[in-house]
Amino acid sequence: MAILEMENIKKSFGSGHTAVEALKGIDFKVEKGEFVSIIGPSGSGKSTFLTIAGGLQNPTSGTIKISGNDFTHLKEKKRAALRFKEIGFILQSANLIPFLTVSEQFQFVEKIEHKAKADFAKDLLESLDIYDLKDKYPKDLSGGERQRVAIGRALFNDPDLILADEPTASLDTEHAYDVVKLLVKEAHAKEKATVMVTHDQRMVEWSDRVLKMEDGQLIPQM
Numbered sequence: 001m002a003i004l005e006m007e008n009i010k011k012s013f014g015s016g017h018t019a020v021e022a023l024k025g026i027d028f029k030v031e032k033g034e035f036v037s038i039i040g041p042s043g044s045g046k047s048t049f050l051t052i053a054g055g056l057q058n059p060t061s062g063t064i065k066i067s068g069n070d071f072t073h074l075k076e077k078k079r080a081a082l083r084f085k086e087i088g089f090i091l092q093s094a095n096l097i098p099f100l101t102v103s104e105q106f107q108f109v110e111k112i113e114h115k116a117k118a119d120f121a122k123d124l125l126e127s128l129d130i131y132d133l134k135d136k137y138p139k140d141l142s143g144g145e146r147q148r149v150a151i152g153r154a155l156f157n158d159p160d161l162i163l164a165d166e167p168t169a170s171l172d173t174e175h176a177y178d179v180v181k182l183l184v185k186e187a188h189a190k191e192k193a194t195v196m197v198t199h200d201q202r203m204v205e206w207s208d209r210v211l212k213m214e215d216g217q218l219i220p221q222m
């Protein structure tokens with residue numbers, strides 16, 4: 001079953017002779033439990049692609065379906081609700097809430113969801129090697145620690161689709177491998193569709209599928 005389906009997605013920024021065509025008609029699908037990596041040079045359109053996939057910005061044309069629901073024609077309020085329930089984002093900057101400690105970042109999700117998941121949170125924090133940081137604020141964490149908290153928070157909501165933009169960018173090699181392996185394990189064990197964007201060729205080793213973004217077009221690699 002396709003969790004994310006995108007058809008003929010185009011995105012332009014600006015107009016006239018300064019217009020940039022960031023995405024040039026992309027068709028893409030990711031199935032339940034599938035881990036897909038997207039590599040490609042800076043400026044090729046990877047982040048634009050991922051934020052459009054998750055409904056954080058609109059395409060200029062084309063359609064997007066999340067678990068069969070057409071995302072493109074939903075009103076913002078419905079779209080936000082669908083996004084919250086179905087999608088876990090891990091963005092290039094960890095985007096943690098600055099005035100909440102690590103454990104409060106998780107409780108925040110719990111409150112919105114009205115579900116107690118204390119045991120799950122502890123396991124997740126331990127598996128990401130951040131349990132000892134639970135009472136710290138984002139400003140007191142390293143870039144890598146912040147990123148691991150953001151990954152934990154995205155997984156904590158138990159969404160069907162995980163969209164990760166350079167989740168390993170600020171991590172040392174060992175933690176980077178651990179994070180990718182954890183994302184792959186989650187994708188396979190809990191049947192999450194996962195799309196990871198990365199610069200780092202070494203990180204795609206465990207992927208079910210790899211595509212390359214080249215000048216606004218997606219090209220299958222294996």
Ligand SMILES: Nc1ncnc2c1ncn2[C@@H]1O[C@H](COP(=O)(O)OP(=O)(O)OP(=O)(O)O)[C@@H](O)[C@H]1O
Binds near residue numbers: 040048
């Ligand atoms: N909001 C915007 N306004 C204008 N141009 C934009 C905007 N966002 C992206 N672009 C342009 O679209 C193209 C693709 O950008 P994008 O951020 O998707 O690349 P990327 O592959 O994620 O790069 P990186 O690897 O550096 O993160 C670039 O030419 C960029 O300048």
Ligand SMILES: [Mg+2]
Binds near residue numbers: 046048
């Ligand atoms: Mg980017």
